[in-house]
Amino acid sequence: MGWRVRLSVDDLACRRSGRRIFSGLSFALAPGEALTVTGRNGAGKSSLLAILSGRLRPDAGRVTLGDVGEATLPECLHAIAHRDGLKGALSAGENLAFARALLGAPRMEPGAALERLGLAHALNLPVAYLSAGQRRRVALARLLVCHRPLWLLDEPTAALDVASQALLAGLMAEHRAGGGLVVAATHQPLGLDGARTLHIEPAAPAAPVADADEETWA
Numbered sequence: 001m002g003w004r005v006r007l008s009v010d011d012l013a014c015r016r017s018g019r020r021i022f023s024g025l026s027f028a029l030a031p032g033e034a035l036t037v038t039g040r041n042g043a044g045k046s047s048l049l050a051i052l053s054g055r056l057r058p059d060a061g062r063v064t065l066g067d068v069g070e071a072t073l074p075e076c077l078h079a080i081a082h083r084d085g086l087k088g089a090l091s092a093g094e095n096l097a098f099a100r101a102l103l104g105a106p107r108m109e110p111g112a113a114l115e116r117l118g119l120a121h122a123l124n125l126p127v128a129y130l131s132a133g134q135r136r137r138v139a140l141a142r143l144l145v146c147h148r149p150l151w152l153l154d155e156p157t158a159a160l161d162v163a164s165q166a167l168l169a170g171l172m173a174e175h176r177a178g179g180g181l182v183v184a185a186t187h188q189p190l191g192l193d194g195a196r197t198l199h200i201e202p203a204a205p206a207a208p209v210a211d212a213d214e215e216t217w218a
Contacts, residue, residue, distance in 0.1 A: 003149040003179035004031050004067045005076065007052075012061030014047045020059065021047055022200050031179035034172070034192045038185075039200035045185035046082070048200065049152045052183060053079045065150065077150040078103075082158065084139040088128030092119060092138045095127055096145050105147040113144035117167060132159040140168060143175075151175060153184040165191070 006029065013023035021044040029035060037045045050056035052063060054074045065073050086095050096110035108116070111123050117137040127135060136159045143151060151172070157165050169191030172182050184190055 003181075005149040005179065005181060006030055006066040007150065007181055007183075008062075008064040008066065009052075010062045010064075012048070012051065012063065013059040014044055014051060014056070015059040016047060022202075023060065025061070025198070025200070027196070027198055029181050029183070029196075031181070032176045034176060034182040034184070034195035035198055036184050036186055036190060036192060036195050037198050037200065038187070040202075043200040043202060045200060046154055049079065049081075049154050049183065049185055052150075053077060053152055055079075068149070076148060077152055078143050078146070078148045079152040079154075080139055080142070080156055081154045084135050086127045086135060086138060089126060091122075091124045091126055092130070092141075093123040095138060096141055099142045100145040103146040103148070106145065107147050108144045110141070110145060113141040114138070116144060116171070117141045118164070133161060133164060136160055137164055137167075140171070143171065149180050151180065151182045151184075153182065153186075155186060156184055157186070157188060157190065 008028045010026050012025040014021040025048065027035060037048060039045050047056060051058050063073065065076055068076050092114055093110040096113055100106050100110065111120065114120055114123055117140060119134060119137050122130060122134060127138060130138065140156065156168060160168065172192060176182060182192065
């Protein structure tokens with residue numbers, strides 16, 4: 001599927017528990033582009049992804065996703081966080097089938113997605129029996145079961161061995177070749193050729209204020 005989606009972030013700021021985490025973040029991504037987000041622990045990398053996914057309200061600024069018709073931002077993205085979001089009692093295939101039914105715009109069957117990640121044998125295995133690296137690959141297989149133009153990835157290589165990291169790099173390259181966007185928070189190289197980098201610096205200290213931005217967006 002070819003996308004022409006564009007992402008624009010203007011003067012974004014984030015406050016958590018009354019403390020300003022970052023401010024003044026701006027960037028724009030055209031079809032097929034990627035952005036790696038870097039910074040020390042606590043700088044706000046995960047918070048930025050939470051704002052982009054609509055799970056956290058920004059303290060200031062604006063996020064715009066263009067050329068997606070009437071679709072909302074959450075309807076256009078895949079988000080892979082630190083936690084894998086898998087149900088341990090369900091098999092790998094069942095977890096992916098659930099995600100496919102929930103997210104809509106089906107793409108690959110669960111078995112095919114797991115095969116791309118080198119986990120064809122895990123289709124009927126409960127996720128609780130899998131290693132941390134295998135669970136991570138099941139989570140990443142969600143990227144393949146549904147069409148979503150924007151991929152938000154938080155430390156996507158966590159628990160992955162070198163071979164699995166190469167598989168992920170290939171998947172991201174294919175996604176970008178079709179016009180998809182990738183925004184990834186990371187502490188290490190991801191193999192994203194030509195990706196831009198956004199380094200988040202700590203915000204200047206400010207007096208705490210009453211905080212109402214930790215509610216989630218519907």
